[in-house]
Amino acid sequence: MSAENKIAELGLELPPPPPPGGIYQPVVIAGNIAYVSGHGPLKNDGAYITGRVGRELDLADGQAAARQTGLALLSTIRQQLGSLDRVRRLLKTLALVNSTDDFTQQPQVINGFSELFRDVFGEENGVGARSALGTSVLPGNIPVEIELILEIEP
Amino acid sequence: MSAENKIAELGLELPPPPPPGGIYQPVVIAGNIAYVSGHGPLKNDGAYITGRVGRELDLADGQAAARQTGLALLSTIRQQLGSLDRVRRLLKTLALVNSTDDFTQQPQVINGFSELFRDVFGEENGVGARSALGTSVLPGNIPVEIELILEIEP
Amino acid sequence: MSAENKIAELGLELPPPPPPGGIYQPVVIAGNIAYVSGHGPLKNDGAYITGRVGRELDLADGQAAARQTGLALLSTIRQQLGSLDRVRRLLKTLALVNSTDDFTQQPQVINGFSELFRDVFGEENGVGARSALGTSVLPGNIPVEIELILEIEP
Numbered sequence: 001m002s003a004e005n006k007i008a009e010l011g012l013e014l015p016p017p018p019p020p021g022g023i024y025q026p027v028v029i030a031g032n033i034a035y036v037s038g039h040g041p042l043k044n045d046g047a048y049i050t051g052r053v054g055r056e057l058d059l060a061d062g063q064a065a066a067r068q069t070g071l072a073l074l075s076t077i078r079q080q081l082g083s084l085d086r087v088r089r090l091l092k093t094l095a096l097v098n099s100t101d102d103f104t105q106q107p108q109v110i111n112g113f114s115e116l117f118r119d120v121f122g123e124e125n126g127v128g129a130r131s132a133l134g135t136s137v138l139p140g141n142i143p144v145e146i147e148l149i150l151e152i153e154p
Numbered sequence: 155m156s157a158e159n160k161i162a163e164l165g166l167e168l169p170p171p172p173p174p175g176g177i178y179q180p181v182v183i184a185g186n187i188a189y190v191s192g193h194g195p196l197k198n199d200g201a202y203i204t205g206r207v208g209r210e211l212d213l214a215d216g217q218a219a220a221r222q223t224g225l226a227l228l229s230t231i232r233q234q235l236g237s238l239d240r241v242r243r244l245l246k247t248l249a250l251v252n253s254t255d256d257f258t259q260q261p262q263v264i265n266g267f268s269e270l271f272r273d274v275f276g277e278e279n280g281v282g283a284r285s286a287l288g289t290s291v292l293p294g295n296i297p298v299e300i301e302l303i304l305e306i307e308p
Numbered sequence: 309m310s311a312e313n314k315i316a317e318l319g320l321e322l323p324p325p326p327p328p329g330g331i332y333q334p335v336v337i338a339g340n341i342a343y344v345s346g347h348g349p350l351k352n353d354g355a356y357i358t359g360r361v362g363r364e365l366d367l368a369d370g371q372a373a374a375r376q377t378g379l380a381l382l383s384t385i386r387q388q389l390g391s392l393d394r395v396r397r398l399l400k401t402l403a404l405v406n407s408t409d410d411f412t413q414q415p416q417v418i419n420g421f422s423e424l425f426r427d428v429f430g431e432e433n434g435v436g437a438r439s440a441l442g443t444s445v446l447p448g449n450i451p452v453e454i455e456l457i458l459e460i461e462p
Contacts, residue, residue: 035245129343179435
């Protein structure tokens with residue numbers, strides 16, 4: 001099943017593509033590789049989820065934020081590529097979790113994103129290489145920031 | 155206008171290429187892709203700007219440090235590629251800001267770098283995909299560290 | 309000398325390939341590029357080294373953890389590629405050190421990894437571009453996390 005059909009089947013609602021938060025392109029394409037800029041958990045109302053995991057947010061909140069970041073990424077990818085069906089596969093994910101010093105479940109948080117991409121693009125093409133890391137602070141106090149490298153139809 | 159001509163026109167002074175700070179290459183080239191190692195704000199006198207943004211440094215200081223990091227990157231790129239005119243475009247930037255827990259304007263800090271690269275390489279080729287992230291500590295207490303992926307003339 | 313022969317000559321013992329710690333692939337290959345997921349310092353007994361550098365761990369401990377992370381990466385690469393001899397060269401390393409606020413020798417810590425890869429793959433192919441960064445927290449309180457981009461025999 002195509003990714004666009006899967007979005008419909010799952011009844012996923014994508015937020016608007018995030019407006020640029022600085023001097024950068026949301027996606028840059030070189031041949032069949034797409035570099036996707038860092039995204040945060042933009043909600044459908046255009047506001048961001050905020051807070052630090054381990055303080056205002058718990059593990060489940062963090063997972064929901066990671067999933068919402070994935071929805072924002074899908075929105076950008078669809079807008080920039082014309083269709084999610086141009087994505088061949090997810091190659092690499094770099095994910096940062098805004099964490100207290102003693103919160104160490106970053107991989108479980110980022111699974112909220114990874115489950116979404118697996119559901120949309122399938123086990124073979126939607127699960128890539130990944131690093132899930134913690135940090136003490138992220139832009140605008142978002143809990144999660146995720147960037148991607150994709151293989152696409154050129 | 156070529157990037158080298160632009161450097162001259164803008165009267166930009168580049169610091170010396172940073173000496174290796176560990177066991178790595180400043181730039182590695184694979185086909186038409188150049189991977190550029192993490193750089194900090196090396197000044198023309200060979201010393202680094204230091205300090206945490208939100209504590210010793212404010213937003214404007216951070217932006218100046220990001221711009222200086224860009225100048226150090228240009229110096230390395232020129233030395234390693236022979237000329238800045240071999241750069242076709244900036245594909246991807248990963249930028250970390252050494253931040254206090256409550257300083258959340260990392261994208262605005264990194265705009266100091268991104269404006270420089272836009273000025274030198276132009277709107278089309280000098281603005282790439284980007285992630286701007288915060289962290290609690292960087293090597294030698296530098297305020298900013300930036301790595302790049304470039305498309306180049308092979 | 310081939311990397312596999314070098315492993316034997318140096319008498320290096322590799323830990324078991326780390327089991328997946330989330331929803332991701334250990335390695336994803338696109339053409340002659342291999343994206344290797346973030347790894348931590350898995351020991352031969354299957355447990356991870358833990359602790360923050362600057363608190364429980366000192367510089368030498370951190371270097372040993374970076375080296376052990378390199379051994380875990382070699383184990384994964386061998387398993388996923390069939391042989392280390394399929395690696396042409398290390399292109400890029402992104403390395404994070406779980407650090408106290410005032411520990412700023414992240415490059416020296418990560419040299420523990422870089423020396424290992426230089427020894428195994430040689431000066432020309434085992435030393436790539438690199439960023440060494442600090443952070444306040446990593447998954448499971450590991451001291452070091454490292455991801456790689458490799459050029460391989462396709």
